[in-house]
Amino acid sequence: MEKIGVELENVELSFLDRLVLHVLRLAVHQFDRIGIVGKNGAGKSSLLKLMNGQIKPEKGHVKSYIKFAYFDQVTAPDESEIDYDLKGKLYIPETKMENFSGGEQTRMKLAQIFSNYYEGLLVDEPTTHLDTEGIQFFMKELTHYYSALVFVSHDRYVLDQLVTKIWEIENGTVTEYTGNYSDYVDQKKLEKQHQQEQHETYVKEKIRL
Numbered sequence: 547m548e549k550i551g552v553e554l555e556n557v558e559l560s561f562l563d564r565l566v567l568h569v570l571r572l573a574v575h576q577f578d579r580i581g582i583v584g585k586n587g588a589g590k591s592s593l594l595k596l597m598n599g600q601i602k603p604e605k606g607h608v609k610s611y612i613k614f615a616y617f618d619q620v621t622a623p624d625e626s627e628i629d630y631d632l633k634g635k636l637y638i639p640e641t642k643m644e645n646f647s648g649g650e651q652t653r654m655k656l657a658q659i660f661s662n663y664y665e666g667l668l669v670d671e672p673t674t675h676l677d678t679e680g681i682q683f684f685m686k687e688l689t690h691y692y693s694a695l696v697f698v699s700h701d702r703y704v705l706d707q708l709v710t711k712i713w714e715i716e717n718g719t720v721t722e723y724t725g726n727y728s729d730y731v732d733q734k735k736l737e738k739q740h741q742q743e744q745h746e747t748y749v750k751e752k753i754r755l
């Protein structure tokens with residue numbers, strides 16, 4: 547049985563009296579590849595931050611058993627060493643970091659992560675500032691990265707290539723779907739169709755009575 551990397555139990559997270567997340571139980575296992583999806587403001591980044599221990603829930607608990615690397619767009623790159631080859635491959639300039647463009651900052655932070663080995667990666671919107679070449683590099687690295695991977699992305703192509711599970715956040719709750727993004731879309735279509743059929747049966751039955 548695969549080792550648990552992080553688990554959440556009976557978690558409630560609110561901001562300004564709004565219940566943003568309500569999780570009965572969720573777990574990330576050793577080699578899971580999970581894509582988190584949901585509308586703007588659904589709670590995707592907050593869920594990653596909970597798993598990273600950056601924010602604490604007011605109820606329930608989050609237990610982490612492995613060391614995760616965390617990436618988001620807002621955190622500036624730190625001074626940690628990066629692999630020389632990666633620096634070249636990712637065209638990271640020799641200029642001062644404060645002058646880096648958005649894309650260069652993203653490349654730098656990803657290079658820092660890929661220069662070390664982590665048992666888990668929590669990655670929030672990694673491809674936003676990347677050009678096509680940067681996205682291809684990121685995907686190639688992650689395809690062979692042997693760890694738990696949880697990431698938030700609005701990029702369907704990236705999700706389709708990299709994940710084998712989808713966590714959908716809707717109205718504060720998280721539903722797990724097996725498969726990549728396209729599989730998730732198919733399952734949602736079937737769910738909708740089933741609901742529609744149930745509704746039609748209900749209406750017909752009501753008329754009949």
Ligand SMILES: Nc1ncnc2c1ncn2[C@@H]1O[C@H](COP(=O)(O)OP(=O)(O)OP(=O)(O)O)[C@@H](O)[C@H]1O
Pocket residue numbers: 561562566584585586587588589590591592593
């Ligand atoms: N520190 C905070 N203080 C108050 N509200 C917050 C805070 N952090 C997040 N929120 C609110 O919680 C909700 C969830 O935010 P979160 O950033 O997790 O959403 P998201 O699904 O990642 O959204 P997006 O796709 O737009 O990035 C939003 O309504 C946001 O305004």
